Every structure is written in structure tokens, then in C-alpha cells.
Amino acid sequence: xxxxxxxxxxxxxxxxxxxxxxxxxxxEEGTRVAAERAKVPPLDExxxxxxxxxxxxxxxxTGVDIGDEVVLTYDGVxxxxxxxRIHDLQLYExxxxxDSVELYHPDYSFKAVKTVVPYEQGVMRQAQANVTVPxxxxxxxxxxxxxxxxxxxPNWSTLMPLGKIDEARAAQEEAVEHAVADMVYVCDGMLxxxxxxxxFDTAGAAGDADFLAALRxxxxxxxxxxxxGIQIGMASEFxxxxxxxxxxxxxxxxxxxxxxxxKLAAKAGATIFGPAVNVNTGKSGAWNVARAITIVKPCxxxxxxxxxxxxxxxxxxxxxxxxxxxxxxxxxxxxxxDILRLDGL
Amino acid sequence: MADPYDQLKESLIAGDGAGVERLTRELLDAGxxxxxxLDGGLLPGMEVVGQRMRSGECFIPEVLLSARTMQAALExxxxxxxxxxxxxxxxxxxxxxxGDLHDIGKNLVAMxxxxxxxxxxxxxxGVTSAQFVAAVKEHDAQVLGMSALLTTTLPHMPETIAALSxxxxxxxxxxxxxxxxxxxxxxxxxxxxxxxxxxxxAVETARALLx
Numbered sequence: 001x002x003x004x005x006x007x008x009x010x011x012x013x014x015x016x017x018x019x020x021x022x023x024x025x026x027x028e029e030g031t032r033v034a035a036e037r038a039k040v041p042p043l044d045e046x047x048x049x050x051x052x053x054x055x056x057x058x059x060x061x062t063g064v065d066i067g068d069e070v071v072l073t074y075d076g077v078x079x080x081x082x083x084x085r086i087h088d089l090q091l092y093e094x095x096x097x098x099d100s101v102e103l104y105h106p107d108y109s110f111k112a113v114k115t116v117v118p119y120e121q122g123v124m125r126q127a128q129a130n131v132t133v134p135x136x137x138x139x140x141x142x143x144x145x146x147x148x149x150x151x152x153x154p155n156w157s158t159l160m161p162l163g164k165i166d167e168a169r170a171a172q173e174e175a176v177e178h179a180v181a182d183m184v185y186v187c188d189g190m191l192x193x194x195x196x197x198x199x200f201d202t203a204g205a206a207g208d209a210d211f212l213a214a215l216r217x218x219x220x221x222x223x224x225x226x227x228x229g230i231q232i233g234m235a236s237e238f239x240x241x242x243x244x245x246x247x248x249x250x251x252x253x254x255x256x257x258x259x260x261x262x263k264l265a266a267k268a269g270a271t272i273f274g275p276a277v278n279v280n281t282g283k284s285g286a287w288n289v290a291r292a293i294t295i296v297k298p299c300x301x302x303x304x305x306x307x308x309x310x311x312x313x314x315x316x317x318x319x320x321x322x323x324x325x326x327x328x329x330x331x332x333x334x335x336x337x338d339i340l341r342l343d344g345l
Numbered sequence: 346m347a348d349p350y351d352q353l354k355e356s357l358i359a360g361d362g363a364g365v366e367r368l369t370r371e372l373l374d375a376g377x378x379x380x381x382x383l384d385g386g387l388l389p390g391m392e393v394v395g396q397r398m399r400s401g402e403c404f405i406p407e408v409l410l411s412a413r414t415m416q417a418a419l420e421x422x423x424x425x426x427x428x429x430x431x432x433x434x435x436x437x438x439x440x441x442x443x444g445d446l447h448d449i450g451k452n453l454v455a456m457x458x459x460x461x462x463x464x465x466x467x468x469x470x471g472v473t474s475a476q477f478v479a480a481v482k483e484h485d486a487q488v489l490g491m492s493a494l495l496t497t498t499l500p501h502m503p504e505t506i507a508a509l510s511x512x513x514x515x516x517x518x519x520x521x522x523x524x525x526x527x528x529x530x531x532x533x534x535x536x537x538x539x540x541x542x543x544x545x546x547a548v549e550t551a552r553a554l555l556x
Contacts, residue, residue, distance in 0.1 A: 037401070161452030163413050165406050241404025255401050 006058055009328040011288050012281040013321030020056045023286045027051045030283070030290030038237070038257045038295045047293070047339050054335050055286040062330045064337050071099045071344035073272060073308045075138050075201050075233055076108075086127045093133050099344070100134040100229075102199055103127050109142035110183045111151070117186055121193035128194045136231060137190035138199030141183060141214045143206035146175035153178070156242065172209035172243045176216070183217035188224065197229025197271070204261075205235035207242030208253035211261075215248045215268040222269025232265045233274035233310055234258070237295050258299035266304040272344070275299055276310040279320050285328050289317030289335045300340045308344035309336055316345075349375075353386030358393050360410030362417055369418050379425035383462070387418055391461050398545040405453065408545070412460025419462070433464045435555045438480045439490035440468035442501035447494035450524065453544045454490065461548045463488075474505035478512045486518055488551050491537075493524040502527075503535040519554040523547055 005017035018026070027048055035042040043051070054062060064070075077092045085103060092098040103124055105113050113120060120137070128135055147155040153175045156168035187198045200218060204211035211234075218230055239261065241254025248264050256264070258275035265273045277292035292309075300307050314320035317332035336342055349372055356364035365387075372382050394411045397403040437458050441451050448470045455467045466484050468476060472491075481489055489509070491502050502522050509515045521539040522532055532540035539554050541547025 157449055160405060160409055161449050161456060163409065163456065165410050165413070169406060238401060241406070244404045244406040254404050 006056055008055060009285040009319055009325060009331075010281065011279045011283050011285065011319055013319035013325055013328065016284065018284065018286075020052065023055050023284070024048070024052050026284045026287040027055070027290040030287035031294045034291040034294035040257070040259075040294060040298050043290065043294055043297075043339070048290075050338060051286065051290055051293075051335055054331050054338075055289075060327055062327075062334050064334050068337060070337050070342055071306075071308065072097055073100045073231065073274075073344050074098045075102045075136075075199050075231070075274075076104060076312075077101050085123060086130050089127055089131050089135065093131050098133060100136060100196075101131060102136045102138040103195070104138045108139050108201070109145055110139045110179065110186050111142060111145045113139050114182045114186050117189040121189055124190055124193040124195055134196040134229065135194075136197040136199045136229060137187075137195040138201045138231070139183075139186065140202045140205065141179055141200060141210050141217070142202075143172070143175050143179055143210040143213055146178050147171070151175070151178070169243050169245065172207075172246075176209050176213045179210075179213040180216045180220065183213070184220045184224070187217070187221045187228075191221075191225050191228050195228075197231060199231040199233065200270075201231075201233045202235040202276075203232050204239050207240040208246045209243045210235075211239050211253050211256075212246045212248055215264055218265070218268040218270050229272070230270045231272040231274065231308075232270045234261060234276040237275070237277040237292075258296050259302055262299045262303060262305070262307065270305060272306050272308050273299075273303070274308050274310050276315045277317070279314045279317065281320050285317060285319065285331060289332050292317045292332075293336060293339050296336075297340060300342060303343070306343035307340075309340070309342050311336060311345045350382075350385035350389075353382070354390040354393070357387055357390030357411055357414055357418070358397075360407060360414050362410075362414045365414050365418050366421065369421050373421070373425060379422040382418075382422060387415055388462060391415055395457075395461075395545045395548060405544075408460075409453070409456055412456050415460040415462070434462045434552065435487040436464045436466065436484050437488040437490055437551060438466045438468065438477065438484055438486040439492070440472035440477060440480075441470040441492045441494075442498050442505070443471055443473045444501065445493050445495050445498040446470045447492070447524075450494070450544070451490075451492035454492070454523065454541065454547045457544050457548045458490075458551060461552070463551060474501060474508040477505045478508050478514065481509065481514055481518050482512070487555055488519045488521060490521045490523070490547070490551075492522070493527065496526045499526060499531070502537065506536055519551075521547065521550055521554065 031042040089101045092101050153171040156171045159168035200214040203214035239256045244254050246253050262273045275296050277295050279288050318324045319328050353368045398408050441448050455465045459465045519538040522537045523541045529540050539550040541550045
């Protein structure tokens with residue numbers, strides 16, 4: 001029985017076969033490496049056992065018990081998978097169980113979207129007339145877009161290897177100012193057009209300056225729209241120090257893990273925090289989920305605002321594949337909800 | 346009073362160029378040898394910087410500041426080094442392979458290697474295997490570092506290793522490879538001696554290869 005091979009997934013979505021002992025070893029290693037790296041406690045025996053139960057099952061699909069369901073807050077919907085963007089929002093609302101949906105432009109960058117705000121406002125008004133669930137508008141802070149030749153500031157990734165550290169830092173600081181102005185402008189426009197909330201998605205993708213821009217924009221939007229929903233979804237588990245010295249509310253942003261990210265997001269005025277833990281495609285789903293849960297657990301335990309963890313292509317233990325397999329998505333989703341007691345996904 | 350080597354080490358870690366220059370001059374004036382200053386403060390300082398980068402406590406800009414500070418200190422020490430002691434840990438020839446123009450990561454590695462005390466000959470991008478071989482020969486390099494970002498240019502790595510063998514240099518130089526598509530498995534497959542998953546680890550690998 002011990003040597004029976006169980007079908008399971010790798011982080012790239014490919015099917016593999018492992019024994020229960022091998023899956024258990026992966027779960028133990030996943031939590032160990034996460035605990036060491038993020039300096040957080042590893043999962044306890046009961047949690048490891050529950051993960052094994054989920055991943056050692058050969059069932060096609062799994063899910064939480066009735067009554068344990070959580071809110072599904074979707075980002076990145078409302079493109080044109082089928083028909084128009086509004087059809088897409090309706091599809092997620094009516095067929096895929098979405099509790100909130102998000103209209104977005106395919107460029108998915110506040111800098112790009114600012115040029116089409118009046119058009120987006122029209123779509124938002126139409127969409128609000130057609131969906132019932134809360135409807136957000138989302139985009140990325142996308143700080144890299146502000147570098148030359150696409151933007152106004154020198155490219156810090158080019159400056160740094162030349163030893164121009166001060167110039168690289170100054171460029172990032174200038175980009176933050178541009179990004180905050182753009183984000184506030186777009187959020188103003190979309191909230192005035194009827195959006196129930198806004199989403200700052202993939203925050204921190206360009207490092208600590210990117211995260212700072214998102215926090216400062218959230219603070220400004222909260223001040224201007226006291227009742228708006230404000231969601232922030234992170235790009236990864238760890239804020240990279242591309243600048244290194246930036247602070248928000250006296251806290252250095254470089255090197256922050258989800259617990260500290262959440263606290264700053266709450267302080268800025270966000271209403272939902274979405275931690276992200278990226279997937280290692282060379283490791284099994286069991287390894288990745290154990291790692292993700294270990295990293296995010298302290299964030300949920302100390303949550304000051306609802307935590308809706310990012311679960312999807314390449315994050316939250318879900319395979320990095322264009323259409324992640326249902327068996328893998330259901331396993332990672334159930335494991336995250338069961339163990340972390342999340343507010344939503 | 347704090348140990349002057351500890352002060353030097355801490356100033357280097359902080360990337361305090363003026364402080365490191367002042368302390369290095371003071372130590373030289375006090376009759377300390379250049380080798381003592383290197384081994385007592387500067388190299389241990391860069392070691393700490395590398396460790397902190399690996400553990401996520403400090404980041405690329407800070408590491409580069411320390412590396413730049415180390416470089417300036419090395420320039421001060423050079424005239425005082427004993428004959429035959431270049432102060433360097435070895436010579437590294439580095440470049441991005443033929444057909445590949447990506448050099449940000451490679452330049453970061455070059456800066457960190459210099460900061461750690463290596464002499465670095467940076468050949469730039471699109472370097473052919475013949476150019477790598479010629480540079481290794483000309484500079485009597487102990488390490489050759491090759492970088493690639495494109496999977497399509499990876500085959501130039503084993504091609505260069507074969508060219509080193511054909512030139513009779515393979516046993517005299519350690520080959521390190523790196524870049525986004527490179528893995529330890531690929532390093533083993535093509536017969537390279539070392540792989541650095543990131544810039545800090547590349548420096549560690551270079552040190553280990555020459556230990």
C-alpha cells in the first residue's frame with residue numbers, strides 16, 4: 001500500500017505519480033524551506049496530516065465541507081473570453097460562482113489605462129447595469145512602464161550595473177510620483193463611473209518602489225472615496241529591494257513578507273489584502289501548497305482586514321499553466337481554506 | 346575603542362565610501378600591511394554583504410554600493426601590496442554568449458566579483474567562443490564566466506567549453522555559467538564547473554572553485 005503510486009501534479013501542471021511517503025516528504029520539505037526563508041513557524045503535525053490527506057487522494061476533484069465555503073473575489077475577469085467584456089463578467093457571476101468581479105482593460109496597467117478612462121467609464125456604466133455582484137475596476141501599478149523609452153524616467157535596471165546607484169534610486173522615486181498620480185486619476189474616474197471598488201493588482205512586481213506607489217495611491221483614494229472597496233493583490237511573497245531604502249509609515253518595504261505587507265495595506269486604507277506566493281514549477285503541488293500555507297499563515301493569524309489569497313496560474317500552490325488542471329486547483333484551494341481559514345480566494 | 350578592522354568592516358557593509366577610505370588610509374599610516382587590511386576588514390565585510398543578500402536582508406543597490414566601496418579601497422591598497430601579491434582572488438573573464446545581447450545580470454555579477462576582490466575582464470555581450478578562448482589565454486584567467494538569457498543561445502556554452510578543450514586550456518580554467526534559463530542540471534550536462542543561481546551565489550561559486 002505504501003508503495004502505491006498516486007497521480008498528482010507538478011508546479012508546471014504536468015501529471016506525475018508519487019507514493020504517499022514521497023508526498024509526505026515533499027510536504028515536510030515545503031514547510032521547512034518556507035519556515036527557514038520567511039522566518040516563520042513550520043506547519044504542525046495536524047496540518048501536515050491534513051495536507052497529506054488532500055494530496056494522497058486520487059479523486060479527480062476535491063473541495064471544502066459544506067458550510068466552509070469562502071468568498072470568491074475575482075481579479076482579471078471581464079476580458080473578452082466570450083463575447084464582450086460585459087459577457088465575461090456575467091459569465092463569472094452567473095456560472096463560476098464569483099462573489100465579486102473586476103472589469104479591466106487588456107493593457108492592465110494604470111499608466112496605459114489613464115489614456116482611455118472616458119471609454120472605460122462607459123463600459124463600467126454598462127457593466128453595472130448588467131451585473132449584480134460588486135464590480136471593481138483593476139490594473140497594475142506597473143512601475144516599469146515609467147522607464148525610458150516607454151516612460152519619462154531613466155531605467156534603474158540599466159543604471160545599477162553601471163554603478164549609478166543614486167541615479168537608479170532617484171529614478172524609482174520619480175516613477176513613484178508619476179504612478180501615484182496616474183492611479184489616483186484612474187481610480188477617481190472609475191469610482192465616479194460607478195465602480196464599487198478598485199483593485200491594485202500585482203503590487204510590488206517592480207520591487208519596493210512599486211509597492212510604495214500602490215500604498216500611497218491607496219491612501220489617496222481612501223481619502224477621496226471613503227466608502228470605496230479597495231483591494232490590493234501582491235505580485236509575490238517577498239518585496240524585492242530594487243531601491244532598498246524606501247519606507248511607508250516608518251517601515252522599510254524591501255524584504256517584507258505577507259504579514260507585514262498586510263499591516264501596511266490596512267494602514268493605507270485597503271479593505272481586502274491578497275497575498276501571493278509564487279510557484280516553483282520544478283516541485284510538486286504538495287510541496288508548493290505546503291510552502292504557500294506556511295508563508296501566509298502568520299498574515300492570516302494577525303489579519304486586520306479580510307485576506308483573500310491569490311490562487312491561480314502560478315500562485316498559491318496552483319500550477320503555472322495557462323489553464324491549471326481542476327484537480328490541482330481544487331486541492332490547493334481546499335488546502336488553503338481548510339488550514340488558513342481564509343476570508344476569501 | 347572599537348577594533349579598527351571591525352570599523353572598516355562595518356563601514357564597508359554600510360557602503361560608506363568616505364569612511365572606508367579614511368579608515369584604510371589610517372590603517373596604512375599605522376603601518377598595517379595591505380594584505381592585513383584586506384583579510385582583516387574588507388574581505389570579511391563583503392562576506393557579510395553576500396550572506397545578507399542571500400537571506401533577504403539587503404538588496405542589489407546596497408550590495409553594489411558595498412562593491413563599489415570595496416573597489417575604491419582596493420585601488421588605495423594596490424601600491425602597498427607585496428610584490429607578486431595583486432590583492433586579487435584571481436582573474437575572471439566574463440561575457441554574454443554569442444547571439445545574446447542581455448547584460449544586466451552579467452554586469453551585476455561582474456561588479457560583485459570585483460567587489461569581492463577578483464580582477465574581472467568583462468568582454469561584453471555577443472562574445473564568440475573564439476573570443477572567450479583568446480581572452481582566457483591573454484589574461485591567464487582562472488575563471489571563465491558565461492551568461493545567457495535566451496534558450497536559443499545556450500548551446501554556445503558547451504561550444505565554448507569544447508573550444509577551451511581544443512585550445513588545451515580546459516584544465517587551466519574553471520568554467521562558470523549563469524542566466525535565467527541556466528540550471529544546475531544544465532551546468533552538469535554541459536560539463537561546466539559551477540553555476541550561480543543569482544549574483545551573490547555566483548561570487549560564492551567563484552570563491553569555492555578557486556579554494
